[in-house]
Amino acid sequence: MPEITQAESGSGSEAATDFHDGPYVILNDARQKQAHWICHRRLITTEVGTTLQRPEHCGALPQPTLFGPYAIDNDHFSGVKTLVALSDVHGQYQVLISLLRAHRVIDEHNHWALGEGHLVMTGDIFDRGPEVNEVLWFMYELDRAARAAGGMVHLLMGNHEQMVLQGDLRYVNDRYHVSSDLIGRPYDALYDSDTEIGQWLRSKNTLVKINDMLFMHGGISPEWLERGLSIGQANDLYRKHIDDDKADIKANTLLNFLFYKGGPTWYRGYFKSELDASQIDALLKHFGVNHIVVGHTSQTRVLGLYDNRIIAIDSSIKLGNAGELLWVEGDTLLRGKYDGSKSPLISD
Incomplete structure (x- = not known):
């Protein structure tokens, strides 16, 4: 479930458009991963499991399965x-x-x-x-x-x-x-x-x-x-x-x-x-x-x-x-x- 929702950004008709973006998976201050999603110009932050769960009503944003740590491949x-x-x-x-x-x-x-x-x-x-x-x-x-x-x-x-x-x-x-x-x-x-x-x-x-x-x-x-x-x-x-x-x-x-x-x-x-x-x-x-x-x-x-x-x-x-x-x-x-x-x- 979402942890944080922030206020809508923007004004007028542009703010009402279906603007979706994310996820951005970032370590927080406690060194725990959080996923940040932009859904209808609102920020929603969720906990991170192996597979990310997209919030409801957030378009078709990616729901990737994380597979790190990332080894350096041969060249x-x-x-x-x-x-x-x-x-x-x-x-x-x-x-x-x-x-x-x-x-x-x-x-x-x-x-x-x-x-x-x-x-x-x-x-x-x-x-x-x-x-x-x-x-x-x-x-x-x-x-x-x-x-x-x-x-x-x-x-x-x-x-x-x-x-x-x-x-x-x-x-x-x-x-x-x-x-x-x-x-x-x-x-x-x-x-x-x-x-x-x-x-x-x-x-x-x-x-x-x-x-x-x-x-x-x-x-x-x-x-x-x-x-x-x-x-x-x-x-x-x-x-x-x-x-x-x-x-x-x-x-x-x-x-x-x-x-x-x-x-x-x-x-x-x-x-x-x-x-x-x-x-x-x-x-x-x-x-x-x-x-x-x-x-x-x-x-x-x-x-x-x-x-x-x-x-x-x-x-x-x-x-x-x-x-x-x-x-x-x-x-x-x-x-x-x-x-x-x-x-x-x-x-x-």
Whole structure:
């Protein structure tokens, strides 16, 4: 049963609309978990069990089964037969669900249907769109279900995850400021390390190598080769410093490179004619892969560059109209279209 109900926020017709959000699972001062729900613009706080119970008359908000503590996953996988990847959902939950259903990654009840396959989301769930929290909890539950089926969900850190966790809220959808005000926490603090989703996110990698493919959000500049970093070292540095002040990160040469200058969450050099084929080949050789897969830079479809050595999977899902995914079956690279059809990935 609900423990706390606070007064309605807002005025006029806007306050009377069906505004629902949550849950936000946060440790209280006694280090006990509480779930905060926004139901018709009222804050309701409930106790937390293994499965969260949504308050009555609160729309269709997620009722996740919590499965922490969250182990740090490997960042190298081989022998994966079916691999699906997409990026930059930016709170467009309905487009995400439609796309995954069309390709039978999930079933009609939104349950994992890919068996032992792997799904990679290369960052940028946060910001812009109106259903960020729904996407987060959906991916959270899919993470648990995929493991149970022998598969995996890889949620990689993008620049917008980085921005929100570090308090850069320029692109937060206006509706989340309402939730933030009602709960009494800044929006970024709703994902601090004392929250369920915050702990889960902080366990995730920024880069993952699967078969002969390296996945990340933005890209990696050739400067990486001069620094000699491994994938594991980079992932460890991201997890260790994600909550550092921006000024401190920028003052450190290595961290500034990783988090901003030429690192895997922000780099866009593959799309600016900055690199020739020999530089791309040097990067591939360094990591022992045949393809680097990135989001971050918007396209109208899944796009192959440099003879498919670089694969761009930000298909503009953030616009809320449609999207594509990358489907990999063995050595076959396919564009997974919004209607569920597939076509060979032909490099531009």
